[in-house]
Amino acid sequence: MSDTLIKVTGLKKTFPVKASAFSSKSLTLRAVDGVDLELKRGETLGVVGESGCGKTTVGRCLLRLYEPDAGRVWLEPEASLVSQVSQIDESVAAMAEELGTLSGQPTKTTADKARVRTLKQQIARNKAHANELASTSDLLSMSRARLKANRRRIQMVFQDPWASLNPHMVVKDIVGEGPLEYGTHSGRELDRWVHELLEKVGLPPQAANRYPHEFSGGQRQRIGIARALALTPSLIVCDEPVSALDVSIQAQILNLLISLQDDFDLTFIFIAHDLSVVQYISDRVAVMYLGKVVETADSATLYANPRHPYTRSLLAAVPVADPDHPNELRPPEGDVPSPVNPPSGCTFHPRCRHRIDICDKVIPVLGKDQNGHVISCHNPPNG
Amino acid sequence: MDKLLDVKGLKTHFHMHGYTVRAVDGVDFSLGVGETLGIVGESGCGKSQTSMSVMRLIPDPPGKIEAGEILLRGRDLLKISETEMRKIRGNNISMIFQEPMTSLNPVYSIGYQISEVLMLHRDMTKEDALKESVRLLKLVGMSDPEERVSEYPFQLSGGLRQRVMIAIAMACEPDIMIADEPTTALDVTIQAQILRLMADLKARTGTSIMFITHDLAVIASFADRVMVMYAGVVVEQAPVRDIFKKPLHPYTQGLLGSIPVLGEVKKRADGSRQLLNAIPGSLPDHRNFPKGCRFAPRCTKVMARCWEAEPALVPIEEGHQVRCFLHSDAVQETPAYAEVKRGQQRKWQRADRRAQNAGAGADTTGGRS
Ligand SMILES: Nc1ncnc2c1ncn2[C@@H]1O[C@H](COP(=O)(O)OP(=O)(O)OP(=O)(O)O)[C@@H](O)[C@H]1O
Ligand SMILES: Nc1ncnc2c1ncn2[C@@H]1O[C@H](COP(=O)(O)OP(=O)(O)OP(=O)(O)O)[C@@H](O)[C@H]1O
Ligand code: SF4
Ligand code: SF4
Ligand SMILES: [Mg+2]
Ligand SMILES: [Mg+2]
Numbered sequence: 018m019s020d021t022l023i024k025v026t027g028l029k030k031t032f033p034v035k036a037s038a039f040s041s042k043s044l045t046l047r048a049v050d051g052v053d054l055e056l057k058r059g060e061t062l063g064v065v066g067e068s069g070c071g072k073t074t075v076g077r078c079l080l081r082l083y084e085p086d087a088g089r090v091w092l093e094p095e096a097s098l099v100s101q102v103s104q105i106d107e108s109v110a111a112m113a114e115e116l117g118t119l120s121g122q123p124t125k126t127t128a129d130k131a132r133v134r135t136l137k138q139q140i141a142r143n144k145a146h147a148n149e150l151a152s153t154s155d156l157l158s159m160s161r162a163r164l165k166a167n168r169r170r171i172q173m174v175f176q177d178p179w180a181s182l183n184p185h186m187v188v189k190d191i192v193g194e195g196p197l198e199y200g201t202h203s204g205r206e207l208d209r210w211v212h213e214l215l216e217k218v219g220l221p222p223q224a225a226n227r228y229p230h231e232f233s234g235g236q237r238q239r240i241g242i243a244r245a246l247a248l249t250p251s252l253i254v255c256d257e258p259v260s261a262l263d264v265s266i267q268a269q270i271l272n273l274l275i276s277l278q279d280d281f282d283l284t285f286i287f288i289a290h291d292l293s294v295v296q297y298i299s300d301r302v303a304v305m306y307l308g309k310v311v312e313t314a315d316s317a318t319l320y321a322n323p324r325h326p327y328t329r330s331l332l333a334a335v336p337v338a339d340p341d342h343p344n345e346l347r348p349p350e351g352d353v354p355s356p357v358n359p360p361s362g363c364t365f366h367p368r369c370r371h372r373i374d375i376c377d378k379v380i381p382v383l384g385k386d387q388n389g390h391v392i393s394c395h396n397p398p399n400g
Numbered sequence: 401m402d403k404l405l406d407v408k409g410l411k412t413h414f415h416m417h418g419y420t421v422r423a424v425d426g427v428d429f430s431l432g433v434g435e436t437l438g439i440v441g442e443s444g445c446g447k448s449q450t451s452m453s454v455m456r457l458i459p460d461p462p463g464k465i466e467a468g469e470i471l472l473r474g475r476d477l478l479k480i481s482e483t484e485m486r487k488i489r490g491n492n493i494s495m496i497f498q499e500p501m502t503s504l505n506p507v508y509s510i511g512y513q514i515s516e517v518l519m520l521h522r523d524m525t526k527e528d529a530l531k532e533s534v535r536l537l538k539l540v541g542m543s544d545p546e547e548r549v550s551e552y553p554f555q556l557s558g559g560l561r562q563r564v565m566i567a568i569a570m571a572c573e574p575d576i577m578i579a580d581e582p583t584t585a586l587d588v589t590i591q592a593q594i595l596r597l598m599a600d601l602k603a604r605t606g607t608s609i610m611f612i613t614h615d616l617a618v619i620a621s622f623a624d625r626v627m628v629m630y631a632g633v634v635v636e637q638a639p640v641r642d643i644f645k646k647p648l649h650p651y652t653q654g655l656l657g658s659i660p661v662l663g664e665v666k667k668r669a670d671g672s673r674q675l676l677n678a679i680p681g682s683l684p685d686h687r688n689f690p691k692g693c694r695f696a697p698r699c700t701k702v703m704a705r706c707w708e709a710e711p712a713l714v715p716i717e718e719g720h721q722v723r724c725f726l727h728s729d730a731v732q733e734t735p736a737y738a739e740v741k742r743g744q745q746r747k748w749q750r751a752d753r754r755a756q757n758a759g760a761g762a763d764t765t766g767g768r769s
Contacts, residue, residue, distance in 0.1 A: 067587045233682055263442040264614060268658035268678035275673050290588065293617065297660030298673070320663050334592035336621035337662050340640045344621035348592035352557050 021091075022284050023079070023171075023252055024099060025054040027106070028088035030074050034357060046357045048074040050308035052088070053383065054286075056252070061278070061285040063299030063316060065292055065331070067353050070305040072288045076254040079286070080171055081156065081164075090156040092167055098150065105147040112140050169199055172245040176257035178237035182229040188215070188240055189225035195248045214243040217280065218273060235266035242273065246281060254286045259294065271298060292335050296320055304328045307356055307364040310383065312392045324390045324397050326371045363395065371396050403471075404575060404608050405431040405454070410468035412446075412453045415461065421686040423449040423463075425632035426732070428713065431576065436602070436609040438623030438640065440616060440655070442683050445629045447612045451578045454610075455495055456485050472575075490521040494569040496562070498581040503565060504553040510537075510564050511549030517571045536567040541597055559590035563597065570601060578610045583618065595622060616659055620644055625719070628652050631684055631694040634713055638720040648722040650699045654679035693725070701726060 030049040036042040049071040056062050064072050077083040079090055089106075091099060116136045119129055148158040156167060175181035182191055192211045196202040202210045212222055218239040229237055238258060245253050255274065259267040271294065277283060289295050295302060296316050303313045304327065312325035323329045327349070334348035349368040354360055360367050362377040369376065373396045381393040412424035424446045431437050439447050452458050453465055456477060470477040472492060477485065497503050505513060514536060515529035524532060530549065537545035540563040553561055562582060569577055579598070583591035595618065602609060611623060619626055619640065626643040628636040628651065636649040647653045657677030681698040690696050693706040706725055710732040713723040722728070 067589055235682060263683075264616070264655055264658045265442060265679040266682060268676040269680075271660075272675045272678050275675060279672075292588065293660045293662040296662060297676075317665050331589065332662075334589045335662055336592075336595070336615075336617040338617040338620045338644070338656075338659055339661060340620045340644050342620070346592035346596055346621070348589040348596075350593075352559060352590070353587075 020057050021055055021096075022058045022060075022093060023054070023056045024089075024091040024094055025052060025075075025079070026089045026091070026099075026103065028052040028054075028075065028078055028090070029086045030071075030078055030083055031086055044357050047308050047359065048356060049078065049085070050356075050359075052305075052308070052310055054303060054310070054313075056284050056286065058251075058284055059278070059282065060301065061287055061299045063295035063302040064286060064288045064305060065290065065295050065302060066305035067331075068290065069353060069356065071308040071356075072305060073256055075305075076173060076256050076286060076288055079156075079252075079254055080173055081168065082173075085157060088157065089151060091151075091154050092156055092170065094154045098154065102147050102151045102155075105143050105150075109140055109143050109147065112136050112143075116140065169195065169248040170251045171254065172248065172250040172252070173254045173256060174238070174241050174245050174258045176260055178234050178241060178261060181241055182237060182244075184229055187226050187228055188220075188243075191229070191240060192225075192243045192247050195244070199248060201248065210247070211243075214246055217246070217277065218243045219269075233266075234262055235269060238262065238270055239273070242270075242277070246277065249281065250283070252284045252286065254288070256288045257290070258287075260289060260291065267294070274298070292320075292332065293338070304331065307353065307359050309364070309393070311365070311394070312390060314390045318388075318390070322388065322390075324386060324388070325392045325394050326369050326398060327365045329398065330368070330370075363393075371398050402433045403430045404433045404435075404473065406469075406471040406474075407450075407454065408469045408471070410450065410453055410470065411466040412449050412458055412463060413466050414463045419687045422632050422689070423686070424453060427468075427629075427632075427634055429627050429634060429637060431608050431610060433575075434602075434606045434608055436611055436622060436624045438619040438626045439610060439612045439629060440614060440619055440626060441629035442614065444683055444686070446632045447629055448580055450629070451495070451580055451610060451612060454578065455489060455493060456482075487521075490517065491572050492574055493576045493578065494572065494574040495578040495580065496565045496569050496582050498584050504561060506553055509550050509552055510556070514549075514564070514568055514571060517568055521572045532571075533567075536571060537564070539570070539601070540564070540567045541593070542567075557590075558586055559593060562586065562590075562594055566594070566597065566601070570605070570607075573605060574607060576608045576610065578612070580612045581614070582611075584613065584615070591618070598622075616655065617662070628655070631689060632686075633694065633723065634721075635695065635723045636721065637713070638722075642717075642720050648716060648720070648727055649695075649724050650701050650726070651679070651695050654698075654700075693723075 028049055029051055032046045032048055033043045034046045036044050052075055054062065064075065066072055074083060078085045116133060119133050122129065152159045156164060189211050192214055193207050196207055196210060211225060215222060215224055220236065220239050229240065232240065259270050262270060278285060287295060287298050296319065299316045301313060302316045302319045303310045304325065305311070306327050312328045319328065320332060323332055330349035334346055336344050336346060351368055354364065354367065360377065362379055363381050366372050366376040376395055381395050383391055383393040385391050386397065407427060407429050410424055410427040414421040414423055427450055429437065441447055449458065454470055458465060465478060472488065477488065511530055511533045514533035515526065518524045518529040518532050519526065533549055534545045537548060542548050542560065542563055556564065583594050586594065601607065613619060623640050626638060626640050627634055628649065630651050636647065636652045643652060644656065647656055654677065658679060660676065679698055684690060684694060684697060692708050692710055696702045696706040699706065703725060711723050711725045711728065712730040712732040713721050714728040714730045715721045716727050
């Protein structure tokens with residue numbers, strides 16, 4: 018078995034939005050615009066970034082709660098297969114680009130027309146071939162039956178412990194719903210499993226027969242965690258699981274997640290906007306800006322030595338809980354631009370202090386720098 | 401520091417059907433000229449109702465300020481008429497809230513809303529008020545203020561709306577600005593912009609600030625002094641450095657143990673993550689506060705007497721007050737506990753000493769006798 022549990026490549030998700038409240042014209046909002054992520058088994062990957070940068074959308078795409086427009090979500094892939102498929106995907110992308118240029122021309126020669134036809138055929142054939150190959154481990158191209166079997170291996174814990182639990186179901190039915198649907202447990206055995214899960218998340222057995230409204234925010238989050246564990250998943254996407262909770266309850270839930278990770282051999286994607294929390298819980302952190310990952314690094318070095326100008330500004334905006342710390346906040350200026358109409362080139366350029374000439378013209382690509390940080394920037398500041 | 405605001409024995413209760421919520425249950429604090437007081441504590445501990453009491457904005461019924469004094473430069477705000485209080489609210493104390501959208505009126509332009517305050521409280525003409533609104537918007541860092549004055553709240557982002565709220569709050573150059581979680585709903589980047597703005601304005605105008613938040617990092621970077629609340633009372637109050645470097649109350653210590661600090665890597669020797677020192681349990685229900693110390697059910701250092709009487713808030717050092725039997729034997733004199741006798745205190749001390757001698761060890765070092 019490979020070391021990689023999940024590998025996300027080229028993930029894209031757009032939403033149609035109305036140009037204005039009174040118009041019927043539709044615009045495209047690029048919520049996730051080409052995201053690559055990789056998680057090793059047992060690892061915790063933190064995902065941070067300002068509101069609207071696409072964190073939740075990435076999580077929901079992994080569970081196929083949203084249907085992505087493009088990309089692959091590999092579950093326990095063979096490295097050779099991934100590289101084979103990626104090659105085909107790249108050639109398809111190159112052909113698609115050529116096709117785009119050709120079709121954009123106002124006048125076409127006969128040769129052009131023939132070329133367009135072959136390109137279209139080749140793209141369709143190669144796409145089908147790549148999907149066929151990928152379908153053994155890519156969640157986005159696999160068959161329905163295979164997807165159903167694999168889907169239970171990824172679960173999600175949601176931010177809002179008030180809205181994410183069905184108010185008309187008692188806890189035991191909420192937690193037991195998944196196992197019942199998948200037929201992993203039933204009857205007496207299911208009751209026993211639910212009790213075990215409740216105990217694991219620190220709830221009393223009596224909780225089983227109560228309704229969500231009878232619990233506090235922290236307890237509801239425990240119920241949400243028990244539900245996520247019920248199908249013994251490999252990966253749990255935790256979407257701001259502690260943001261709505263008080264500090265003392267937040268610490269209880271973080272401790273719970275850490276101990277469950279060992280008990281259940283879990284891999285986490287931990288989405289949050291609180292950088293202190295993310296740094297604490299994660300092994301690695303991915304920083305997102307306007308639908309793209311701009312930097313990933315080891316969580317210890319991310320704070321000590323951030324490389325991307327956006328990561329630097331983000332960290333410089335966070336006050337540290339120590340009155341002896343200088344705490345001279347230097348946030349990036351202005352607001353995040355709209356994902357409907359993102360800036361050209363590097364989308365961070367209007368707010369960047371290190372901008373150079375090409376920044377508004379050429380889109381930087383993610384690459385490893387000499388210190389092992391993966392960043393996308395034309396002019397990363399030194400030191 | 402001169403006391404600008406002095407609050408003594410403030411009690412604000414909500415009388416519901418069949419029970420009473422003791423939201424603010426005997427709160428004492430003061431605010432100096434030019435000082436920033438940070439107020440922290442868990443949801444429901446009474447932070448907002450304390451500040452709403454100072455503004456006399458408690459909805460009555462069901463709420464009622466039951467007791468206490470709120471002295472602004474020596475004048476008791478609880479004894480003046482509503483008309484006079486309205487003047488204080490405009491001219492002397494102003495407030496900004498967590499969700500600016502609910503406090504801005506959606507049907508009026510922001511210029512109109514700022515002008516209205518200026519015309520009412522600073523007797524300006526319409527033209528002057530509009531000019532002053534533009535100046536204020538510029539002051540709070542709004543770009544193109546001349547055009548922005550005619551925009552409506554829904555056209556602005558959360559951060560810009562909060563800037564407008566601050567512009568309105570600053571319009572009358574108040575002595576005191578109460579900020580109730582002004583940055584909680586915002587991104588860290590926008591939060592930092594707002595905090596910088598508030599620090600700037602404060603440096604320029606010398607306004608005193610009451611800053612309510614549950615974010616200890618914000619407190620560390622922004623407050624001069626900190627008041628920690630728990631279940632309707634103040635449990636500790638001290639200069640910001642003391643709160644973080646030598647917290648005395650077990651609840652304050654618990655809060656500080658609960659938060660990861662940015663830049664500190666918490667790994668055990670074997671590379672696994674170190675757990676946070678979370679406080680067990682949750683805030684008690686307002687309907688049945690424990691009889692003794694309100695923190696007793698969650699306190700890791702609880703002693704026999706903690707269950708029977710409530711400790712009083714006592715100064716331990718210059719400017720550092722704490723409400724805990726580990727640091728003082730003083731009992732909160734409330735009617736219910738008036739019958740507490742000296743003899744009983746001695747009995748508890750004996751019980752605690754026995755417990756200590758029984759060798760529980762490290763953590764029972766309190767109970768100065
Ligand atoms: N169902 C949807 N329909 C239309 N737009 C959407 C939808 N879901 C998300 N978006 C948009 O996609 C972008 C990314 O949203 P997303 O919720 O992923 O951000 P996020 O990083 O999770 O933000 P937050 O920190 O606020 O939770 C935003 O601009 C959002 O408005
Ligand atoms: N109108 C009301 N009627 C009844 N009870 C109320 C009312 N307003 C507040 N309370 C209660 O008073 C207590 C203190 O509330 P307060 O709003 O001061 O808490 P807080 O410390 O500001 O919390 P948060 O961090 O959630 O804002 C709470 O238990 C709350 O339920
Ligand atoms: S690519 Fe240019 S604009 Fe973008 S972050 Fe790097 S330096 Fe700044
Ligand atoms: S008085 Fe007792 S229970 Fe209360 S905080 Fe102090 S030691 Fe803990
Ligand atoms: Mg989100
Ligand atoms: Mg409040």
